[in-house]
Amino acid sequence: MKYEIKQIASILGVSTNNLNYAEISTLLTDSRKITNPSNTLFFALETKNNDAHNYISELYNSGVRNFVVSKIFNEWRDYTDANFLKVKNCLSSLQKLAQYHRSKFNIPVIGITGSNGKTVVKEWLYQLLEKDFNIVRSPRSYNSQIGVPLSVWQLDRDTELGIFEAGISKPDEMEYLEPVIKPTIGVLTKIGEAHQENFSSLQQKTLEKLELFTNCEVFIYEKDNELVNSCVDLKVLSQKTFTWSRKNMEAHLFISNTEKKENSTAISYTFMNFNYSFEIPFIDDASIENAINCLAVALYLHVPPNDISDRMSALEPVAMRLDVRKGKRGSLIINDSYNSDVNSIKIALDFQHQRKMDRKLKKTLILSDILQSGVPTKSLYKRVADMAEQSGVERIIGIGRDIMTNSEFFTMPEKTFFLTTDEFLKSNIHETFRDELILLKGARKFNFEKINNILEEKIHETVLEVDLDAVVHNFNYYKAKLKPDVKLICMVKANAYGAGAVEITKTLQYHRCDYLAVAVAEEAVSLRNEGITLPIIVLNPEVNGFEELITNNLEPEIYNFRILETFIKNSERSGITDYPIHLKIDTGMHRLGFLPGQIEELADILKKQKGLRVKSIFSHLSASESWTFDDFTHQQMNTFKEVADKIENVLGYPVYKHILNSAGIERFHDYEWDMARLGIGLYGISPSGLKGLKNVFTLKSTILQIKQISNNETIGYGRKERLDHDARIATIRFGYADGMDRQFGNRKGKVLINGQFAPIVGNVCMDLCMIDITDIKAEEGDTVVLIGEELPVTELADSIGTIPYEILTSVSPRVKRIYIKE
Template identity: 45%
Template sequence: MLNLKKVAEISQGECLGSCSGQVKYLLTDSRKLTLPEQVLFFAIPGKYHNGHAYIPALIKKGVSQFVVSELPEKQWLEKADFVKVHDVISALQSVAAWWRSYFSLPVIGVTGSNGKTIVKEWIAQSLGDTVRMTRTPGSYNSQIGVPLSVWMLSDGAQFGLFEAGISFPGEMEKLQTIIKPTIGLFTNLGDAHQENFSSFTQKLEEKLKLFKNADVVIYRNEGDWVSEKIEAYCTERKKFTWSFKEEADVEAQLDDGVLKVQYANQKLSLSIPFSDKASVENLMHTITLLCYLGYDSDFIYRAVAKIRAVPMRLEQKSGRAHNTIINDSYNSDLGSLSNALDFLEQQKQHPRKVLVLSDIFQSGYAKENLYKEVSVLVNAHKPDLMLGVGKDLMPYRELFHLESHFFKSTTELIAALGDFDLTDTTILLKGSRAFHFEEVDKILEEKTHRTVLEVNLNALTHNLNYFKSLLKPDADIIVMVKAFSYGSGSHEIANILQYHRVAYLAVAFADEGVDLRARGIDLPIMVMNPHISDFDSLVRYRLEPVVFDYGMLSSLGKYLVQQGERRFSVHLKLNTGMNRSGFNPSDIDNLIDELKKQPAMYVQTAFSHLASSDEPMHDKFTHDQARVYNTMCKKLELAFDRNIKKHLLNSAGIERFREYQFDYVRLGIGLYGISVADADLKQVGRLRTSIAQIRDVMPGETVGYGRSGEVENPKKIATIPIGYADGFRRILSNGRGKVFISGNLYPVIGNVCMDMTMIDITGANVEVGDEVVIFGPELPIEEVAGWLETIPYEVLTSVAARVKRIYVKD
């Protein structure tokens, strides 16, 4: 086992302390700590967070070993051991490269612009339990993810399978020294991250560096410049190719859903469940690798039959028993189990947590060692109940020190589900593909109609980090989660914001704050529109009200005194030109007098709203507002002889008026992907439904209420289960609105109904059940807002509560 002195030697660092401790686990994210013993934390300084800031908290939790580039204060230096290095990420990579050097086994390294993760997962599905394999969990293919993946190699592993992704020149050389693939697989060359490379040629050359010492490189021979470049690279190593049209080791032909493959003296004819080019290409990469490894046609037939679409993301949704379902059953290995358990632990909306776990087939560990490691992970996260499924898992039931029940099969589990009270729980489904946990998911999930609002938590995190990157070091973020978090779901969004350590949440009404408290949210919560009837809830749930007029000031002050409060936080709303609510500049002297009469109140912040921060034509007015606001705040601070924290900027203001950041900024619509600066934000919400019915309509007939959808030529009409009761407004009738189906926009025909809408799909090759996107990355919400003559805020908040929300996370 590795010790800290050896880490110092490997990373060419300086050891401070005894440095005699053993290292078993590597940690780069302080929020994912589960086992403080034998953990080595790498304090990585990043664009949005600096790992060094979390050292004191980790020491308090029992972590005693750190790799740092800057030493902490003396009081912490004396309580732990440190290795000081020049570059923490380089140190992490050096440790992983050292670990890799101890293993002599076949290692497959996958790179390319697209398809890396799917090809990796399909290879793992194909090989199944025939080999013990350690592979990259999820898409851990970065400068940090790769070393963490390779660290998972164990003595029982027979194969390694790792993917490598790069964004800049020079990165692949570092990953090559860690992965050291013996077999290289190149998927394709595309546009991803092209902005960081001088040419496609440079990007290709950088990616090929992964295969520097590989025995063979597997790739598609298209007879183009990419193929020629790879062939030239392979002068000192073997190449193994496949192609649809060129001479290759493995030659293929696609004919009406049947994939015909010829290799050496073997011929295969495979019926495949997809026809899109990307999936076929990914499948051929997988088959070609199996051919290179020497598997016969019978094995390949069975392997292809195992392959299933890879959703590539965790899904969170409401269950039927007032519970939450987290479905993460597209793969199961130690790395993805650890990530899923971390996500389960973040959930605070229910008092109990349940883990449903199957046998793990693709781990790289012998069974006894594997389930020892599994039990360590599960016991550390302490779910309230574990339901284990599978014959491999059952003999190790005694290792799990919690309430647990075990079943030989998913069928047995389903038959016994009624024996367990799963009400008000968060349930994690973590199973290998062979266990078909989607059947469990169907039983547990809340039944709703086919219209769904997908909320992408990765996109939300990306947007949050973008706005954080605009802030000066001493400014923090208040996030608006009012109006059901702009239609996206309050407690689910609040939960991930709490995980990412924002300073405050802000809701419109007190009952929204009460609900967040009931769901386990303990961040400070500001209530923008309190009412006198809310006072009891404000005090009981420690919600911080905004005071915007004298009536509220007086009534709340009296109530707080009656309750014996001595320092209850409130927030002052100042009117600087919005003229919606708040104290006017002329009120400031009287306001100070009244505040001094309130012994139970503590003014936490004073803030104002900008009226037109998104419109350059009103910039002079915005500067005038800021000037008035500054003047009012200075008077308050002078009167109370202390600094009062301030916030003025909304989402648009954060991007356009950085000079007015003060202590906090308020992030709202920007979190969901709306930027006035054309920043690279991700659209968080994706409203989708599906085609319920298709019919032919003849000339002279009409479509919908009022017969407004007149048909002059033969048309094909699709009915979709969404209407104005779901937020698809009636103004989108008669061609004004459009939807996105299979790469194209199709217009609404006739009037939008309450629960259904008709779409003109004449000439389209679509079928019942095909996905229909109302808004999302394919159809930007700004464009939909334009058809409605409104703003994206209204589109988001108009999605009805009856529309099911699903939260997805890569």
């Protein structure tokens, strides 16, 4: 649907005088995701650390002409062909516009909230109801104050049912989301501890979530939860409830039995005095509860029980995240298969565009038919083709009868279409892929995992999963602790602490990190070759590496007179002036840097030359994470201030100053100065034990073999461990050549398998190690977690007397990195 800009102005209470004519179909809050500039309305949202008004000139140059703003910059006054709708609060205006849009639809709308299971229930309801309704639903987990209005905006004339989830993290948020969603049917999923930190109790959080259902026609929840029952009474919602229960036969829906089998669960229920049953292909408790919530919705919408049974048995796992894998012949694979609706295609294309940047990779899209969209096929594929073209896709490979029939809408230089996945595989066209960024988007029935298997470079069954969303969360977590004008330098040396520097820095660049830092020029050059344009500090430059630094626009740390004088000579010889450098001061770490007693000589040399210009002065704290050494830390910071001020006064121009590392950001807010350096904290590890970071690394391997070994037998090289019991010993594919420290052997280390810890037994081998799985239900081929949420690297490091840095940076390059994003 499209709105004229004057109509939107009226909705927002803004004057319609002097507005240029424009039609709006796209609402934008992220300036990096432009796809349809002429029909886009940009909302300049402000947060603690960012002000989107700063990106309006950039958007204008990209073709956007319509903006909702809360202030006017002088530089915009020349933009006479643009429309600026000035409001008090841009987020409130976004919600107000979405609320108006929602009011135009007299259709059933399902609103889902809870602590856990919201996205699964939403996606399963889509699978269960897509044959009966043309559905619009929240993309992925768009359930925030921004995500909800963007989701509701997708409603159009063809929509017959809306399914939206709402998430909150603090009190009084739901009152803003309820009128935007305006659900007619409410679903409350499991209430738990997620996002509890801003609520005084579970009761307060539950009451806040129930605000979503204030005006709905019916509200579905589990009656066996006494906390929810009491909150329902307090909110006076009991007259509109549709309850289900495993205990109370008076509930609208009574679950009489659940029987877990090997790979499925049979659920029996009574509804309207009739008995029915169905099976779901899951056995975990969360899936059972989510399925029952979906059952209640389907029954309320009069879906016949026989149809429900058939559809429940075909429920598919919800692919919550896409991942990035290394492909053959220099290619990169973004695997987002099993999820090919229009909204997810747009999100995936944005992510593909984000990963490409300036790299010389051809953008390739492999796309299957889009099933049960409810939109006429010609309109659907015209829309998808436009999205792909606007995103810069250069090669399209379509698989399926519908996309082949509508191939004329795809106008990119290279396009090929096949009826089936097997037909594509037999064509061997995939062998021509070279240096391509390949996005896989396929409905489950097309078995795109076959395509992924032939495109992916196989190195090792052991994988290190790197959660890019967690990296972004941690980046923003520390950013929020700094004053808005303090720049953040992210440390990506040692291959981004083992995570993989290229993908980490692409993510940081996309999220507007200010600076990067690496150890050696070689690391920085590889980032430049991958399209990274952020300023990069080289901490340990080579004396003879000045030319390489200049060629790649890299900024060296200068830590002694030898390298300073060499770089001054090279700059004079090359005719270069004001090349940026960063001065390292040794305030007590006694590793690299100029000592305080050398500052006068240093300042004198700098004052007399023109080739180099000091961009920043910095120092390194020795023990900022330890309260024991706070006196010494304050001494370091006071010394640094005295030295930095002295150099700045001699130079006669302002320079950035920084001393805080991750622990420093956490503990010493009064010493932020102009910049701060984020290292281990970016990767989910707080040096001072701070809560709130997210785990970035999950290291996994597999069981190769299981043996029953008798008591008194020995395990491994050197016969270092003798069993004192009959044991089941499993051999896993991970050894010291992969990054397993040999100190973990002989029961000092452990792994996690099927939710239980298993000790590492015997000496660690080069490629393998052994674990004792006695009393653990496990089979050959099962996954073994070596580092993860429930087995944190900090705990592993403590067990052998080392630090997390050492363990993470020791993970071998032969371990495949997979990058995960929601």
